[in-house]
Amino acid sequence: MVRETNKYFKFDWITIILFFLLVGFGWLNILSASNTGETIDYFNFSQPYSKQLIFILLTLGLIVIILSIEAKFYERFSSIIYIVSMLSLVGLFLFGKNVNGATSWYAIGGMTLQPSEFAKAATALAVAKYVSDLNSDIKRLKDQIQTFIIIAIPAILVLLQNDTGSTVVYGAFFFVLYREGLPKIYLNLAVLATLLSVFSLKFGATITSILTVILIVAYHFLSKKKPPILQSLFMLFVCVGLSVGIKFFYQSILQPHQQERISLWLRLEKDPVKLEQMKKTFAYNLNESEKAISSGGFTGRGFLEGTRTTGKFVPEQHTDYIFSTVGEEWGFLGSSMVVIVFVLLIIRVLHLAELQKSQFSRVYGYGVASIIFMHFLINIGMVMGLIPTIGIPLPMFSYGGSGLWAFTILLFIFIKLDSNRINEW
Structure with missing residues (x-):
């Protein structure tokens, strides 16, 4: 009714x-x-x-x-x-x-x-x-x-x-x-694929493949409930294939700017001079965003008082980088309140x-x-x-x-x- x-x-x-x-x-x-x-x-x-x-x-x-x-x-x-x-x-x-x-x-x-x-x-x-x-x-x-x-x-x-x-x-x-009710295997595969991708890019496909082989073999022989040999071999094949394939995907499929962003995030470049140059070239927005947020401190500089915001140091700050404005002008307290409201909204839904x-x-x-x-x-x-x-x-x-x-x-x-x-x- x-x-x-x-x-x-x-x-x-x-x-x-x-x-x-x-x-x-x-x-x-x-x-x-x-x-x-x-x-x-x-x-x-x-x-x-x-x-x-x-x-x-x-x-x-x-x-x-x-x-x-x-x-x-x-x-x-x-x-x-x-x-x-x-x-x-x-x-x-x-x-x-x-x-x-x-x-x-x-x-x-x-x-x-x-x-x-x-x-x-x-x-x-x-x-x-x-x-x-x-x-x-x-x-x-x-x-x-x-x-x-x-x-x-x-x-x-x-x-x-x-x-x-x-x-x-x-x-x-x-x-x-x-x-x-989606089977848990999909969650396990998603987590595994993410870890293998990060490890392959960070430490190389060879080292990641060797570690994968050791872990799967150890799991097969040390587990109380031994999985079928074909299942273990299939997992081994998939993991090694993913470890090798992710490098190809990174180098041949992703566009140069996407490669640079991942490279900066994982610190793949070992030369500090080149790394700093990459930051200025490909991560200018991010660097300026981090500076704006850190300059806000605990309570922030105040509404319309952010020097890096008014100085337009952060490109596209009113769109994708809007949170850097919150960090600079409203500080840790204001940023925390925004996060809390978002979390409350998600939990409420x-x-x-x-x-x-x-x-x-x-x-x-x-x-x-x-x-x-x-x-x-x-x-x-x-x-x-x-x-x-x-x-x-x-x-x-x-x-x-x-x-x-x-x-x-x-x-x-x-x-x-x-x-x-x-x-x-």
């Missing part, structure tokens, strides 16, 4: 408040990062902070539309939404605008629209629809393959547009499928997802939390130099209408789905 009284206001306001806290504080930092030191003119629409303010106002209308649509619409038409989204990605190869080497935008009048941002929500809906189907069982290999195909199509299309950062985000769906009576809503909720988590983890890790530099925005924080609207759609569809549970007696 559905309540008739005030049913349109029965939404999870904690999630909504956390969303607007991030959007509001993000705008303040965009204002600071794009401020030229002159008098702030909110109606000067050549400035990013004024444009972002318009995007935020339009977001309010978008939220009203999303929450006004019947919740069943998103489940019923999820496949159509996914197909339309994929067609928009394909259309970029014909009508897309190239920006910074990536053909990821449509030019519409005086603005640009990035369909890869919206494709994440469409993919989350499609995955939720397929996994929640009565005839699907994620523990079956056939259904695993079909689910992987749903995820792989947008990931490959985005990768072909030279947008590696957005491609990586699709790995977030692994957490969703794992929650729904996961908590609500577990409360859902519909598997579709639960799977979609996990998709929302996982996508936000992946963006949050990669962006902040990148800005602080903890992971290789990947061009990816901080959700609700970085400048850009496409990113803000895409995350709004992603999150508020789930809020609408969750409202069904709240409205029921």
Whole structure:
């Protein structure tokens, strides 16, 4: 039974408040990062902070539309939404605008629209629809393959547009499928592949292969429950093949700037002079970002008082490197508060997802939390130099209408789905 009284206001306001806290504080930092030191003119629409303010106002209308649509619409038409989204990605190869080497935008009048941002929500809906189907069982290999195909199509299309950062985000769906019963072997393989890749690049394929052989042989003979010999041989073949193959992938597949970013992250260059030169050439943004964050200290320099921010030392600071503005002007305390709000939002979405009576809503909720988590983890890790530099925005924080609207759609569809549970007696 559905309540008739005030049913349109029965939404999870904690999630909504956390969303607007991030959007509001993000705008303040965009204002600071794009401020030229002159008098702030909110109606000067050549400035990013004024444009972002318009995007935020339009977001309010978008939220009203999303929450006004019947919740069943998103489940019923999820496949159509996914197909339309994929067609928009394909259309970029014909009508897309190239920006910074990536053909990821449509030019519409005086603005640009990035369909890869919206494709994440469409993919989350499609995955939720397929996994929640009565005839699907994620523990079956056939259904695993079909689910992987749903995820792989947008990931490959985005990768072909030279947008590696957005491609990586699709790995977030692994957490969703794992929650729904994906066999643990996939988790083990993912961790193993990551470790082998890092070790192969850092210490060489030969040393990594030898260590792998020793570990697998030791496990086979020392384990209480000995695995079949064919299984051990297969694992041995796969691990050694990956150790050798990752070097080929690094040298022959990755582009030079991607190689340099990984090389800097793993400190593959042993010559300190060359390493310092590489930092100035390929990691200028990162170096300046780290300096800006460290200059903020514990309490920060104060709003609009960051010398490295006002001096424009960090390129693209209002977009992918927006967190460096937080670090300089708001210090460790402000940075910690931003991290806490993000964590609270992710935990809140996961908590609500577990409360859902519909598997579709639960799977979609996990998709929302996982996508936000992946963006949050990669962006902040990148800005602080903890992971290789990947061009990816901080959700609700970085400048850009496409990113803000895409995350709004992603999150508020789930809020609408969750409202069904709240409205029921």
